[in-house]
Amino acid sequence: MLEGYKDVYVFAETRDGKIQDIAFELLGKGREIADITSSKLHAILVGYNVSKEAKKLIGYGADEVIVVDDKCLENYLTEQYVQATYHIINERHPNIVLIGATSIGRDLAPRLSARLKTGLTADCTKLEAEASGALFMTRPAFGGNLMATIVSPNTRPQMSTVRPGVMQKLHYDESRKGEVTTVKVPFDASKFKVEVVEIKRENKKQVKIEDAKILVSCGRGVGKANLHLLEDLATELHATVSGSRAVVDDGIIEQARQVGQTGKTVRPNVYFALGISGAIQHIAGMENSEFIIAINKDKFANIFQIADLGIVGDVKKIVPLLVEEIKKIKAQ
Amino acid sequence: MLKILVCIKQVPDTNEIKIDPVKGTLIREGVPSIMNPDDKAGLEAALRLKDKYGANVTVISMGPMQAQEIIREAIAMGADDGYLLSDFKFAGADTLATSTALCGAIKNFEYDLVIMGRQAIDGDTAQVGPETAELLGIPQISYAASIDYKDGYFIVERKVEDRIYVLKAKAPIVVTVLGESMKPRYMNVARLIDVYRNKQINVWTAEKTNTPAEKLGLKGSPTQVKESFGKQLKAAGTVMDNLDPQEAAKVIAKTLAEKHYL
Structure with missing residues (x-):
């Protein structure tokens, strides 16, 4: 049942049309895993007016960028983003899917994994792959008192959210070659039941x-x-x-x-x-x-x-x- | 009247866990069990809706029989009723199998709103809320800082890193609540006495979830723990405990300069 699942897919998180650092961090780790498992690294770029950003993801290590660009993806809303990513994963059958453990990723990933009926490991700080394609996902539990290594032996894709700031991004290389594929998703708008009333931005400059x-x-x-x-x-x-x-x-x-x-x-x-x-x-x-x-x-x-x-x-x-x-x- | 279900979990108070400085292992003895803080904030959110608009608030927990304690606590805080899912068939559940069991239990109720804490302090996954919502087939709003109800819509403030989304949705929905957003009320003493004297906590077995056994517990869990280990702390450096403040300041400044941090 695990046959036919291949490659590593990374969710490229955007905010206001800009790719977030976590996406590049995931590509750094994703590149390493793709090389160990002799497979390809794909980035899933979902949003509105984001196509222009796609080649950045190639410069940071992706072999292919799959773009879903749609007005309904302007703001992060769970169902819209789950439908877009589910559509791609359901067509492509990835072996591994990595998503940032941000407030967006930790909302999206569990909803997506439940729809895919597969396992999800939260907030990983270490990922190790075997040539066979098996992924060992290590995460802190008990408030960091205990580390646990988690596996998903019988279901695919193997999914994890990854803590921001932990994985290293590669040096940006403009000359890297890769493909950009645009996908049209048949959205079911009747399931879009959460509406944005207002977005309040915190005015003061964000300390990082x-x-x-x-x-x-x-x-x-x-x-x-x-x-x-x-x-x-x-x-x-x-x-x-x-x-x-x-x-x-x-x-x-x-x-x-x-x-x-x-x-x-x-x-x-x-x-x-x-x-x-x-x-x-x-x-x-x-x-x-x-x-x-x-x-x-x-x-x-x-x-x-x-x-x-x-x-x-x-x-x-x-x-x-x-x-x-x-x-x-x-x-x- | 609004019907609200609140899922709560009993957890070890991880703030009280210490590390054995010699062996580097966890000291678990004497660590108290508490209602998970984010869940308690979720219960508070439900009770505020009850205060404002009138609501029936029912709590559901899954765990060993001793988890009845937090259900009693919830009722003493103001919940109307409580159910404990307790069965060895639930043992070893990962987040998907936990969500499957909760979904099965929730389907026994009529409800407008399901509230959960964002995450539990023992697992820290934040996955059970969204996974349960998906299995129930209803929308979710996670990371909620507040919940209100107006003109047939739940209005929820979803707080993320640099902004707040004010979102609205009609019943039924699942909302996961941020612990720091709502300070929970204290238990009412009269209610507390009443719950211990007169109140029977409903205990349900796996049968009540109407779910095939292979979808529950360890069998129903796509993820498995391969190994777990205590965390290796890095070796301690120099500790000086006999300096006056002036000497201490000098030592720190000198170190910073020597290491070219200035």
Whole structure:
């Protein structure tokens, strides 16, 4: 029953007609899997006025880009996108389908896999393929306390959503060759039952903590009244302020700045963990940082188990002095 | 009157799980079981609709008999009734087999709205809501920050990374709720006493799902766990616990400079 399923397909997520980074990350990993399994890598590009973007996907590793360009795909709506992707998968019989574990991907993928009656592994951080075509999908569970490797032995396609920021994209190569195929999907509009009333964009410029070279991260041990000390340090280091789930829940910083299992995965050059005890959910999001500096009053705090430099002490007292020290060094 | 079903799950409180610093393994003993936080927010969303427009709120859970605890908690918070699906035939279910069982159970009810939490803190998959909606053949709206009901439409704010979609749909639909969006109310003490004294929790076996056994539990699961392992933490670096603040600041600044991070 598994015969006739071949190749790797990647869902190329777009927003406002622009391909998102996660698509290129998936192509990086997809290329590796396609090569190991001696198969081809296809990107599925679904949206409205997105055809012009197709060749970018080839430059990042796709052998073929399948485009569905339709007015009904202007905004992400579950049923419209499921019909488009289902149509392609049902015709092509992929061995593997990869989708980003974004709020779009995690809405689309389970609906699609249930329609295909196949398995889906959520939010993977590691994918390994065998030449036979079998895929081993590793993901954190129990809030990151446990890693589990999942297989789909009897059903195809093997599907997974992949955590953004984990897989590496290839270098863009404009000279790469590939095909662009446009597909017309026979949509059943009678199933489109969810309507957009309004789209509210968050006005303030989006902070992207995942792009920061240095992160100054705030934990519950800092408190709202002392947040300005961290902001001063961040300014001095041209860094960005981030934080743990606890301070997001307390409303001290906004959700876009949250590091961890339910927030962002980051890998800056330097990560300051200030007043962060180091719940495993938090560590899951920052452990791949190049250099981790932790300050905490509790010498038994978990964070010291992964810090490259750990200081047992009071953030409130140390941080202002640190800003002065950095100024001195810079002045030299 | 609106008829609302809320799916809730009993989970270990993963915030309380610690790692054995020597062996690097999980310490599970003494970890309390709780109502999954996103599900509790989903229940709160249902109870707010009940407060505003009047509604019958029924909770459904799947799990071992001890999961009756969270059904009692839900009723003490304001739910009208509760059902527990409990059967060894459900054991080992992945998200698709779980959704198949829930779908079978839900079909026993008349409903306008099914609410679930976005994801459970033990599995973190966020898949059961959309998969159940697909199997029921009704629309889904996930990542909801609020739910309202006006002129025959559910109005849902779907919150994604950089924007909020305000969406509307007619009954019946499935909505999955973000935990941080709604602070759940406390249990009502009188209701709590009443539920323990007088209320019988309905316990259903697999039969009530009208689903062939091969679609349930491990047998009905297309995905399987090949292996699981504790996470290897990277080795600890230097920890200094005898510096005064001035010395500490100097050490950090010097390290940053030496490693060319400044």
